[in-house]
Amino acid sequence: MNSRKVVYLFISTMLIGSTSGALIGLILDWNAYMEDLFSGEFFGFILLVIWLFGIGALWTAISQMGFFAYLTLNRLCLGMFKSHKLWNRVQVVIILFVLFDLMYFRHMAFAEEGESLLAYSIMPLFLLVYGLVVAYLKSKDTHMGAFIPALFFMVVITTIEWIPALRENDPTFLWSALVPLLIANTWQLLILHRLQEQ
Structure with a gap:
């Protein structure tokens, strides 16, 4: 890949990750933001959208670092x-x-007395299903040998990138971090081979 393709990536x-971060931020607290907008706080609403875009950009930057770290790790481990x-x-x-740790350690850290482990399995299962879909698309576009590395990237690397948000038990914070990470990771994974083929 030449420098022009790297800059495009x-x-x-x-842009994709930041926009998805801003959108999920608006969706998660839609009622409060709409109240501000309709009560005449238009300038405040615009500032809020810029803030959400910036938060999405932060998670996207983490995603980009994780992607290039994984490319290096994969090459190193293959050798x-x-x-x-x-x-x-x-x-x-x-x-x-x-996946087990994502469920078990969050349960250990945040579960109240009598709370089931099952409630903490939703996010790992969502991450696994999403990762399987993306890995299937990647292997369909390239070759079957790309399935496991793509799944590893979508599950393991995304979870590592997600650690700052996992320290809290706030669903809004968790989803506002996870969505831009997943969107950015999916885009990078599915566009890379197309850029290399050009």
């Missing part, structure tokens, strides 16, 4: 394990480990 990812099959098996084990 960076700018397009930033270290000397086999795609072995590295894929290791990635599957890490995916399962991360």
Whole structure:
């Protein structure tokens, strides 16, 4: 890839991720923002949208760092394990480990007495299903060997990028962080091979 394609990847990812962050921020607290807008606080509403866009840009920047870190890690591990099959098996084990930890440790940290572990399985299951869909699309566009690495990236790397938000138990904060991360990660993953083919 030449520098022009790298710049395109960076700018397009930033715009898509930031916009999705602003939209999910508005959707999650729609009633409060609409009250401000209809009560004549138009300038305040515009400032709020800019603020939400900036928060989305922050999560998108984290996503971009994670993406390039994973590309480096993947190349390093392929050289270290000397086999795609072995590295894929290791990635599957890490995916399962991360999904379990995402459920179990959040339950340990935030569950009230008598609260079921099942309630904390919703986000890991959502992340897994979303990751499977994106991995399928990636492997369909390229080859079946891309399925496990794509799933690993969408589940494990997204979870690592999401850690600052996971320290809180505020659903609004969790979703306002997760959506731009997922959108930016999906875009980067699905556009990369197209840029390389051009």
